[in-house]
Amino acid sequence: MRIVGSLVGLPLSDTLTRRTPENVNSRTSALVQGMHERGWVEGVNVRYEIRSSFGGPENRATAIKELLDLNPDVILTSSTVETAAMMAATKTIPIVFATANDPVGNGFVESLTRPGGNVTGFTSSTPEMGGKWLELLREAAPQIERVGALFNPQSTPRAGRFYLDSIQSEAAATGVTVTPVPITEPNAIDEAIRAYAGAPSAGMIVLVDPFLVINRLAIVDAAAKYRVPMIYPFHYFIDAGGLMSYGASLEIRSAAYIDLILRGTRAGDLPVQSPRKYELLINRKVAETLGLKLPASLLARADEIRE
Structure with a gap:
């Protein structure tokens, strides 16, 4: 059983986070579906652990500690703020940011083509x-x-x-x-x-x-x-x-990178991807x-x- 952790900035009750069959906009539901298409079945060979950092620094610190205590195989972060906080907490567990702006300027990666380290992911926009x-x-x-x-x-x-x-x-x-x-x-x-x-x-x-x-x-x-x-x-x-x-058309592409990491690819070897469509x-x-x-x-x- 592989563990995929997720740190989200929204409350778990938010429609973008909450998992319900009728909620087509839920990022969590889209992630689970994308993973299922790649052979990862929840409760069979993968478990999802989602924590919310909503509520301020103390809540964020608690959520990060809870995730790290689970020793997950990979952690998905929902935004620039969550990515920075998770990077400060671990330099070894692979991190995939679902969306981030200026990942090089923020120090998340060395370059977009060769991130290096334990982090990679997807950008959502440019300064222009x-x-x-x-x-x-x-x-x-x-x-x-x-x-x-x-x-x-x-x-x-x-x-x-x-x-x-x-x-x-x-x-x-x-x-x-x-x-x-x-x-x-x-x-x-x-x-x-x-x-x-x-x-x-x-x-x-x-x-x-x-x-x-x-x-x-x-x-x-x-x-x-x-x-x-x-x-x-x-x-x-x-x-x-x-x-x-x-x-950017916010396609949920995180499942592709999480799948590769679970199968042995280093996060730092996966290039940061830009939006394919606006x-x-x-x-x-x-x-x-x-x-x-x-x-x-x-x-x-x-x-x-x-x-």
Whole structure:
């Protein structure tokens, strides 16, 4: 019986983590299915041990200790924060990050092609995404004059600078004023978004950030309440009722690497893989409630339009 540990940043009750037959968006269910397709049957030759780091540093430390005490054969981490914490705890157990930004800059791997060490995995975006988000937001709402970039400096790559540089570069070329909007507590979400309601016309960009994914319902609700056009990095926000998202198609490819590691491949010999596809999702009904008349050119580029 091989043991696959998993450290997730979301609560175990979150729909993206919880395993139920009808929950097609569950990352855990997708992992188990991918492993089953490769011959790993839960309860027969593999056991999954999932722990959540949600709740702060103490909870994270407890979750990591519980996983390490099980002596797993490989550990899957869900984000940049969890990967950094797990790497600090073990230099021997193979680690696969399901999604991470700037793995070289964060010191996770020596290079994307030859990671070295005991870590490898998958990236979810590049710094240039920031400028693309602003470009798409302005296409959807060309009247906007100011834009807020929402993030938690404690959990987003390089405390926000990973994306802010390209956002501000795009803004300088278009005359839009961009302001970083750092928040660290869920109760700050409502006020942060309310500041972008009313005149002069404004919109917001949500950066790649596990804190914001955890609090996606509060963010989408506040955007609707204050009628603020927002663009998001993941479809999770559109599933919750957001306006539009642009980002990597988050295929659950971790099973392929976990399978190889369980069969003897060293994690450090497996190259870090970049996204194979980026997708644009638009909720036309939300656009109508915001009074936005989306141009045909934008709708034509959408991979999915929800009504």
